[in-house]
Amino acid sequence: MTTTATASAHSTTAALAVQDVTVRFSGLTALDGVSFTVEPGSVHAVIGPNGAGKSTCFNVLSGVYRATSGHVRLGDTELTGLPPHVIADLGVARTFQNLALPPHATVADSLLLGRHRLTRSGFVATGLRLPSAAREERRHRDRVREIAAFIGLDKELERPAGSLPYGQQKLVELGRALCMEPKVLLLDEPIAGMTADERRRTAAVVADVRDSLGISIVLVEHDMGVVMRLADAVTVLDFGRRIAGGTPAEVQNDPAVVQAYLGAPQ
């Protein structure tokens, strides 16, 4: 793991900057001029009540939605308007709020999908079983085993992902995103639906990813305990607008945030 930590630490110098992003769906404004910056190697939490625009924000960052206006930049690279696979190629990985794992594929195969952008063999090479394809496959399977060990799934590699408990399936998704060797990791409610034990483990993995791999993390999560413990900075959204931002402690005491979550005092 140490080798990768140094390898990524060099490359993770780019900040993810969201500037004035607005997303409209025929009359409904899902995001309204939202700006924030994710500092390299930090955990940046995006919180807010249901319907605040957190998932829309993720979909813009990963290229699934196109922003109506505004910019997303990773370092000097403009991400706005790029298709998802190009954004992934630039080192942005994400997980989904609802699992997006094929239930019958083994955990190893799911993780190997994460290596897609780092591998090259195409139809001809794999069809003819060229030695280059076999070599590539072997090398990346070894790396997948390392990453599985890092998130504590090395025992489950050969099992179908669908046979694992829900919490572990979410971990597989996290692992698959890590397999992309990303610079920025977008985690959409990574611990929702987990048992207390799984929550603790996953939170530890997330902290570990930041500390030992130096990957910037954008985190959407409803569990405030975990957010306050993990996050270096917090952005609060409500009805598509950014209503507050800062360190966890600042945000917790912000009257606008309290109002968004609990309602205005009568």
Place this chain on the structure above:
Amino acid sequence: MSDTAEAAPAAPAGPAPGPTRAQGVTERLRRPRTYAVLAGSLLLLALPFYLDRFWLQAGLFAMAAAIGAIGLNMLTGATGQLSMGHAFFLAVGAYGYCVLAGESSTENGHTLTGLGLPTWLAAVLAVLLAGAAGGLFSPIAGRLRGAYLGIATLALIFIGQHVLFNAGSLTGGYNGRAVPPLSLFGFTFDDTELVVAAVPFGSSEKLWYAGLAALLLSALFARGVLRGRPGRAMNAIRDHRIAAGVMGVPVARYRAGVFVLSSMYAGLAGVLLALVFQRTVPEYFGMILSLEYLAMIVIGGLGSVAGAVIGAAFVSLLPQVFTHYSDSLPLVSAPGTGGLAPGEASRYLYGAAVVAVVLFLPGGLARLGLARTKKPKAPKKPGLPKQPAAPMQPAAPKNPGEKS
């Protein structure tokens, strides 16, 4: 980034491949499956010495169908892209071969064009031609997903039929055109008598081996693709399209690529079919044929090579079995005598088979054998309670923004 990340694990990686490979061989020798495969291939190799022409033709027919079904299974089964146009690409392969290999001649009042190329070259070019036809359609195939592609490819059938009936100088019109026999390294797969071990070898016997080789190679190629990096990307597109894109899979390019590959498989199947039939007729390459191919992969099992082969054997041999034994089967009468013709009877039967498979055997017939050998152990961790959120069916992120 990718270089450094890839280079990093290379050093600790690479456990000496020698012992692991040897272990693989000994383990394989212990499995009963290896012997079943061995016995099966010996049987297939020996069949031309024992079967008559009728059954050899039926077998060849099944091999051609299997090659086509493998192609369709990569597109529909593994990538989730429905295609109704498979018959069109079969026709491109079959007629492409005839035009490229045939000599110019006059037949049934049509002046037929033929390039008179060496037949092996014509066969290769016909496959590439089918791929090129798929490539022409791939801008559409890349953009449309699932059932929408199925509807768009319907157009190919109708265009294909129209062209086949009317481009008389290429296709010979309604009556079709004769297929020049394949000739490879000076060996011609025709009816000139050749006696091997006191068995006279005609075109069917000779083609049998060419068909087996073609099927084996296409199956191995497809298996390599499906188990490797492209296969994982294809399955990701089928299961979670948006997630596939986010994982770095260029979805449209992959859809287009798989479409071309599957057309090439159809083209090869078309060439083999033409060689078996010795005459291509336009009527054959209609919508029914496309539906038959879909039935094959559903009955056999979606997404796997074995499923395609089993399904193809089932669907294409069934009518032959019925025809052969029509007088001894109840309810089935000889063709042309009224009553239930063998072809119809088999269609009812595999219609029923499709329904039965979908209802009771979602993995297809291929799953029957697999279920026994590959049951995943179910180690349940005692401490972890089952989650209530129905984890077995992860909701596909069709509306990724639903929450917000």
